[in-house]
Amino acid sequence: MKTVVVLGGGITGLCTMHYLQRQAQEKNLHVKLVLVEKNTYLGGKLHSANEQGFIMETGADSIVARHKGVMELVKELNFEQNLVYNETGISYIYTNNELHAIPSDSTFGIPMSLQSLEESTLVSEKGKKEALKDLTMPNEVFTKESSIGEFLTYYLGEELVQNQIAPVLAGVYSGDLNQLSIASTLPYLIDYKNDYGSIIKGFDANREQFVKAANKKFISFKNGLSSLIDRLEETLTDVEIIKGIATTSVKKQENQYAVTLANGKMIEANHVVLALPNEAVQSLLQDESLNGYFEQFNTASAITIYLGFDVPDNRLPADGTGYIVSHNSDVICNAATWTSRKWKHTSAEGKLLVRLFYKSINPKYERLRLMSDEELAAVALEDVRKSLGIEETPTIVDVTKWIDQMPKYDLAHREALQGLLQELEKNYPNLSIAGCSYFGVGIGACIQNGKKIGEELVEKLS
Secondary structure, eight states: OEEEEEEOOBHHHHHHHHHHHHHHHHTTOOEEEEEEESSSSSBTTOOEEEETTEEEESSOOOEETTSTTHHHHHHHTTOGGGEEEOOOOEEEEEETTEEEEOOSSEETTEESSHHHHHHOSSSOHHHHHHHGGGGTOOOSSOOTTSBHHHHHHHHHOHHHIIIIIHHHHHHHHTSOGGGBBSTTSOTHHHHHHHHHSOHHHHHHHTHHHHHHHHTTOEEEETTOTHHHHHHHHHHOTTEEEEESOOEEEEEEETTEEEEEETTSOEEEESEEEEOSOHHHHHHHHOOHHHHHHHTTOEEEEEEEEEEEEEEEGGGSOTTEEEEEEOSSOSOOOSEEEOHHHHOGGGBTTOEEEEEEEEETTSTTHHHHTTSOHHHHHHHHHHHHHHHHOOOSOOSEEEEEEEEEEEEEOBTTHHHHHHHHHHHHHHHSTTEEEOSHHHHOSSHHHHHHHHHHHHHHHHHHHO
16 A cells, blocks of 8 residues: 655645545555644644634635635535635725725726726826836837836836735735746736737736626635635545644655654655745755755745724725825835735624734845734734824734745746655655745645645646
């Protein structure tokens, strides 16, 4: 009987096991499946806390519903009855100490029509006129490997990019737009420019898919994202799950691998999947010939702070769901989600719950990362007071620090990944790397990555 070991019990590792187990059962394969997770709980960055009537997520707060494989997984788990969708509303940019609505007819702050551009209160008349060059200037130099920041600035102008687009995109991808490639962010932008002669016209021609996706485009679950993890764990009946024990090394031994755990146990595996952060993969393999590739994968950091108040949610601006901070503002945070407004299930009594984000792109981040939880809470409270006028003392504060744990897909990422995969295929047969460090940020990308690896393993085992 062959043994498959998956290291890492986050969403990628769990989905790898889900699809591997399902197809192994369908094909009546006799295989031993082992999942190892260093934490005492599964889920990795997906973990929900339920306190004082509030549901707070330590990592992502939702899943993009339209991402391939997401709803398919929910249905396979018979978990549809637990779905909740986001409330729709206005997203703002906080700049010059005021909230400005991001035009509704835009995607990631990029106008999808000339009317959307005209209605923006974030861009001057001069900036709007500069953005019109997108309609007439052809693309002669940019490819999908080009910087998305340089591409957008070239065609839409610096003011529109800096004031309206960059705050949104930098928030999503946790990085400097000039260091992020089009391929790793919004690859279809090049197609729009080449096929329609204009980014704006390309969005307009494909409007239906974006408008359809704009409403109810995010999902969570009644008891938080952890309930999806719990459901996955329940279904892995043919998997030996080891929790609370770290893996210390993975060594190739002839046609198999020796996986050594911190408790001294050694597992002999025919196939190994490393669904772990890049730094952990590098540490386990201890192969100097691969370090040049590993060191090209960069990370960002983030501190998130929840503040729950004993005041009604309707103290927030009408129809708003949160804001992103631009330059020229008196607050320190990069963004704030009005969680109780966007996700009704997170506040059982309709009380105010706000989540603030402080990212490593923040010019004050190095000072923030050295602060205690109490000091960070004071910073967050001052940001809420300035931006929302909330003066009350919170009844609950929750601080989470993700230091150097947020993958950042810069211009070197794709080439480094291709080189690493080639080396692994040559020198580490039947060993796979997986997860958001390599194959896409976001829960949907992790689900799809896990499914792909699980199905590939079944083919090798058949």
